[in-house]
Amino acid sequence: MSPRTFAVIGGGPAGLFLARLLRLRDPAAEVTVHERNAPDATFGFGVVFSDRTMAAFEAADPETCIRLRQASVRWTDMEVRHRGRHLRYGGYGFTAISRRTLLRILQEQAGAAGANLRFRDEVSAVDVVGAASVVAVADGANSRCRQAHADAFGTTVDASGPRYIWFGTPARFEHVTFPFVESRFGAFAAHAYPYEAGTSTFIVETDQATWRAAGMDLSTAGAQAAGASDEHSRELLEEVFKEHLDGHPLLVNNSKWSAFRVVRNERWSHRNMVLLGDAAHTAHFSVGSGTKMAMEDAIALATALGTQDTASDAFSSYEQARRPAVRRTQDWADPSMRWWASFGRRLHLEPEQFGFHFLTRTGAMSYSGLIRRHRARVEEVESWFTRRHAPARTAASPPLRSALALPVTLGGTTARNRVATVSTAVAARAQQRDIVSFALARCGLSAVDWSPPAAAPARGSAPDPAAWRAAVDRAREHGGEPMAMVRLGDTASEEFACAVGFRLIERIVPTTAGETATVPVQAGGPTVVIGAACPRVPVHSAQGEEFVDRCSALAATAGGVHLHLPDAERTADRLTRALDYADQIRERSHRPVLLDGPGGWALSAPDAPGAESWATRFHAAVLAGRCDIVVAPPLLAA
Structure with a gap:
């Protein structure tokens, strides 16, 4: 018989969406979400979903998807800013939403479906493992439940990623924008994108040497209290990016520097516990949102639990369905993360070549795919390369094959x-x-x-x-x-x-x-x-x-x-x-x-x-x- 009682540890997007989907599939199921924070406590600003992910949401839960679309901002282009050039690349499809709004909608939708939502309720897997048929561990990259069984899950955590800090800003960005800036301390870059009217996410990355040269190691140490933000870094980065912020401030919400942590697990289940979202895996945000992967996990896990006879079979089915996509995303994310960790060494490149290097950093898109999406930009870098290395060639010269x-x-x-x-x-x-x-x-x-x-x-x-x-x-x-x-x-x-x-x-x-x-x-x-x-x-x-x-x-x-x-x-x-x-x-x-x-x-x-x-x-x-x-x-x- 399929499992009927579920304990979900973690009231983030993965846990809330899973709770709703479980109740939609089986209205008689007992689903309890345990979240240690208050319902309105969230950090960060906006999160991003691809068009493909939105289509998956629509197929799994049309009602929730409609609400998400109504509260979101959508765009199709991205822009690289380097040495005064704004290089636009089209052909994409993204939807962004405020993280606070996302959680509110998912809380309301899970509650409307009959899930029991318990906030300010910190539990461990030991507390609930005997009281539920299935314990879904969705308490994030720093999951305490997973850490308690790290050997069983085969957990590895690599914290050697680049330094990043998450801000918001009222500055206007019409699409995802990547400004690269050289300062007296070193190189900084940002990921900026709109997520609601009048507000954009503004994530800044830099390397370790620049971070230290700017005194941000000291300000990070002084901002470790819960909810505290690094005001020194905010003020300094407002100056560094003033051209791109157009005089607007940076907004803080527990904004402090972190090193990106890549989480991997050899096994996603142990006894009646199953991992999903950041507790199971992380991928650098430069190739997509961890929230996207987490909610896709919830869809796959709910499907498996609703179609398999035992929890063990459902866990196996879920992992077989999701691991290839997760592995592919992590395989793309790793070179992208390393690219962002070393982008400062490439700022000497001319904008045309820098933009092309950026586009090809993951290997996810073939050259023919680049031509289909960005023919004008590819032809631009080919023309620039030819002028640079064969200036004697003219328009009348036969076209180069390579x-x-x-x-x-x-x-x-x-x-x-x-x-x-x-x-x-x-x-x-x-x-x-x-x-x-x-x-x-x-x-x-x-x-x-x-x-x-x-x-x-x-x-x-x-x-x-x-x-x-x-x-x-x-x-x-x-x-x-x-x-x-x-x-x-x-x-x-x-x-x-x-x-x-x-x-x-x-x-x-x-x-x-x-x-x-x-x-x-x-x-x-x-x-x-x-x-x-x-x-x-x-x-x-x-x-x-x-x-x-x-x-x-x-x-x-x-x-x-x-x-x-x-x-x-x-x-x-x-x-x-x-x-x-x-x-x-x-x-x-x-x-x-x-x-x-x-x-x-x-x-x-x-x-x-x-x-x-x-x-x-x-x-x-x-x-x-x-x-x-x-x-x-x-x-x-x-």
Whole structure:
């Protein structure tokens, strides 16, 4: 028999909506909501729902959805403000509502459906677990009930997210707007959007160094009392964002700095307890509202409890239905959160490229999707990129197939395009033939790998400088720029490369940091590129951060960095991770990054239905400034 008695811990949107839906499905069910705060106690300002989420609300509870729509503000565009430019991106659909109004409506709707709402009633799971068939734990990201059973749920909490503070403002914003501002302390950015007539949400983010430089660590410590707000930060940020606030103040409501906490649970149920909303999972607000996910959880859990015979079966059904969507949202939210944690390093980018980097930060939207929604903006960044890197091109020039077709400069050496190919042949004649063939195939860089001892001509018994000099000259005559790849410390190979005319030398550093404190570069010598194997761990892990710091430091005196990937790892998932490394190194070092890619693709290859070609992926990555050169043998170079 289906469960008939329900205890809901937490009277936020998830708990209240679940209580109503349970009563609508079974008017005989006993549903009690336990909320520790008063009914009108809420923090924050407005929350946002997508059009898709509103459609889900309508399907689950048309009456409540009508009330939410009547109390909401809707818009379809978003705007990025950077360096005086206001870049508008359309094609979206969002609905925002005051959090206070949302809770009032949900309280009234749950009560009208017959749920028993108990406010100022703090309980633990132990208090109710034996008195109800199902205990729905919906008491937020800091859930005490979940914490009491953290091992059973497999809870992890990552509090390393960027610093943020939540304000309101009477300043007028017609749609969601992202102003980016540089101050004397560092960079700040805001998420601003209207949620009711005359009031907008205004969430500010910054990095740890800026937060401390502005004295906000001290003001945060002084505003820890319940309900207190950080007045120092409010006053300072009114000044920082005065151009965007148009003279209006920032409004406070328990406004204090926090580090975003990413909550994950291996299991969403234990005995007769089940998690939903922020108690089960969180995702950074830059990709959507936690309230949205919480109320979608309530719909799925109510459906499962109304269709399954036992609580255990309902919990399994609920988790199977919701986990894929939650995982997808968290997978999008993680790179978005990390982008917001490091946006200050990208403020040197021109507005066109900065906006495109912002749009592509999560990987959630394909390039074709970007074209459908933002064709004018995509064409704008493509035009800007072309003018910047090929100023001699005119309107009469044939259209470019890819950003990879444009020149790129490494140190003082310019390659005609952004495609490189590496010869792994061991015999000298084969190597010489390869670098000329690569140039004939119109690759910008024709590299030869001398890192294996057997492949290095300087270590052979009878190196032939004249043959090498002739091969280097022929490759250059056909438009290719040769590059020799050697292991760090192989001075004989470097000297030989310089003697036969190589202008680019890649020094491949070992995987251990202790051996590469410095990589000296001779003034007036060839341009040096640092080569390193890309780690298999995520870029924001401790090992990943150490690698990025190391490569960025080594690149300070070099012309670029080459991230190596074994052939077996040149897959879509692995390249996504490698692009994260390339992006971080590029932004910290301000040096070009070469990235290994798969072979056998063509710059002109069309995208298959539902799948992007490698040409399209690399084109978007280069446009966004995530990497500069792809090291891979294409079927046809530009």
